Amino acid sequence: MQFLQNMDIGALLLVSIVLVFLCVVVLLLFFGFQFIGSTVFNLVGLVLTIIGGGPGMWCGCLVLLLACAACVGGVLLYSSCATNPSSMNFCALFAGGG
Numbered sequence: 001m002q003f004l005q006n007m008d009i010g011a012l013l014l015v016s017i018v019l020v021f022l023c024v025v026v027l028l029l030f031f032g033f034q035f036i037g038s039t040v041f042n043l044v045g046l047v048l049t050i051i052g053g054g055p056g057m058w059c060g061c062l063v064l065l066l067a068c069a070a071c072v073g074g075v076l077l078y079s080s081c082a083t084n085p086s087s088m089n090f091c092a093l094f095a096g097g098g
Contacts, residue, residue, distance in 0.1 A: 050058040081091035 050061055077090055078094065081094070
């Protein structure tokens with residue numbers, strides 16, 4: 001117990017804070033890598049299943065992806081109505097007939 005008399009309380013506090021921070025970071029990395037890894041492997045497995053399943057399996061997925069892309073494109077065009085004067089014909093569709 002003689003060595004504890006020479007220790008600075010600030011140094012002990014700093015060491016304990018660093019150790020707690022490292023434990024939290026390690027836990028977050030562990031669960032984060034596990035979640036990311038399982039998500040990536042599930043997505044890769046899904047893509048490989050769709051590709052290997054033939055045209056009957058991936059045709060519906062392709063139509064769904066194209067529909068989602070069209071919706072995103074429409075939202076982007078609509079959001080540019082206030083900032084882009086060259087999109088006035090498109091914006092006139094949403095003006096309400098006035």
